[in-house]
Amino acid sequence: MTLDELKSLVTPEGVQRALDNQIYDSLVYGDGHNITDSCNSAAVWCYGYLAKTGNINRAFNASDKEVLSAAMVQMAIYKLGAHHFFNLEDPEELAYALIDSILGINKDDTGTSTYVGAAVAKDEKSNIVHKPGCRFAFWRH
Numbered sequence: 001m002t003l004d005e006l007k008s009l010v011t012p013e014g015v016q017r018a019l020d021n022q023i024y025d026s027l028v029y030g031d032g033h034n035i036t037d038s039c040n041s042a043a044v045w046c047y048g049y050l051a052k053t054g055n056i057n058r059a060f061n062a063s064d065k066e067v068l069s070a071a072m073v074q075m076a077i078y079k080l081g082a083h084h085f086f087n088l089e090d091p092e093e094l095a096y097a098l099i100d101s102i103l104g105i106n107k108d109d110t111g112t113s114t115y116v117g118a119a120v121a122k123d124e125k126s127n128i129v130h131k132p133g134c135r136f137a138f139w140r141h
Contacts, residue, residue, distance in 0.1 A: 001056060006043040009065060010072035012036060015080070018073050027080040038079035042072040046099065053103050064102045071098035 012035040016024050028035045046068060050056045060068065074095035100106065 001047070001050060001058070001060060003043060003047045006046050006068070006072065007040060009069040010039045010042050010046075010076055012039060014069065014073050015039065015076050018077065027077075034080065035076075038076040039072075041079050042075035042095075045075050045095075046072050049099060050103075053105065055103055060102075067098050067102045071095045074098065 012028075012032065015035060015038070019027070047056070050058070072095070075092065078092040078095065
């Protein structure tokens with residue numbers, strides 16, 4: 001997924017559809033550069049997040065792209081609120097929840113992200129050491 005592809009999935013029109021007209025009008029001011037900047041910033045955030053999680057070259061289907069778009073719209077709303085110093089934490093949390101859902105990342109009880117979908121080797125010849133009751137697997141070098 002390229003940055004240009006992600007930018008095409010988050011638009012000012014999409015952000016406007018996600019907000020009440022009065023709220024949208026209060027967040028977007030002047031020549032509208034802040035909405036464009038927020039959309040671009042959301043696309044860059046998504047690109048960085050996909051790269052960080054090793055999913056940048058993943059082939060996303062149409063449904064996945066809809067979820068990516070929704071996540072970026074929520075992040076753009078969060079960024080718009082930051083321009084005005086509004087407390088818009090919910091859109092940021094929703095953006096992470098949406099993108100994590102298609103990447104197979106879940107939050108555990110401590111609030112930290114845990115990747116779901118990795119295989120576990122359980123034989124003596126494996127280079128993985130697993131200690132019962134411990135959350136992490138360590139590689140022997």
